[in-house]
Amino acid sequence: MHSLKKVTFEGVAIDFTQEKWAMMDTSKRKLYRDVMLENISHLVSLGYQISKSYNPGKQQGPVESALKKKHMISMHPIIRKDVSTSMTMENTLILEDPFECNDSGEDCTHSSTITQCLLTHSGKKPYVSKQCGKSLLNLLSSKPRKQIHTKGKSYQCNLCEKAYTNCFHLRRHKMTHTGERPYACHLRRKAFTQCSHLRRHEKTHTGQRPYKCHQCGKAFIQSFNLRRHERTHLGKKCYECDKSGKAFSQSSGFRGNKIIHTGEKPHVCLLCGKALSLSSDLR
DNA sequence: ACAGTGTAGGGAAAAGCCCGGG
């Protein structure tokens, strides 16, 4: 059994600058407040003590007053010093000691609550388990569910229930929730979750194209793209439409065909109002 | 309107490397 930790208000809050807070509209502010309240209430329901060592004078006035109304904060001046968190406005979550191994029984409640917030602010949908449909907030307060979908994999994400055999895979996976992107390209201000992704991206700057087609000499940055290209020489069309019988060498073509069959036209021109099936036609 | 093809980013399994402990 793991001992419950005391967390700081900062630990579950996202720190917006004055300017950013001013830029948020009313609905976003309300959403922020609601999520914060829910996060904290879940922590409290799990037996955590929330330490209110936070200066609300900056921008979280609505949060503070709402919290006071709900009498949810216990005022213990205790700060969990072994974990520190900070967040930049570029939606990058920097967690010093952020992830704890599931096999030790420790949960990442700290980061998960922040992540919930982050998902909300980034406009992403709250996470829902594909297997059972439980929402993130349900998962937060349902520890016994931990082993349900793991199939022997001992490192399970407490946000989406995905499980891994290696704790580093879990750590890497969690970046998809937190938005953490430690590998940055300075040329194009892009950042990636994986070092290899950055290196691959950098080839677009250097012009490196190591994968050459033996048939036509065309070169590609990615090996998969070469293999897919080679299918065009072989005439291989792996994706067949069961309605029209048409076959496609790429899944994207197949999906485009599918959209056409449904008659769906989700891409509407803002200038003339015309609706189109494919985004490329809108352009 | 639609098909064919290329570009490039995302997530993850597998393999490889390093290092400390027995």
Add this chain to the structure above:
DNA sequence: TCCCGGGCTTTTCCCTACACTG
């Protein structure tokens, strides 16, 4: 010294959205 296991990195893979072209 060797072996082993865990921590961590790198390689490689497949998938996907989107863009461009005819």
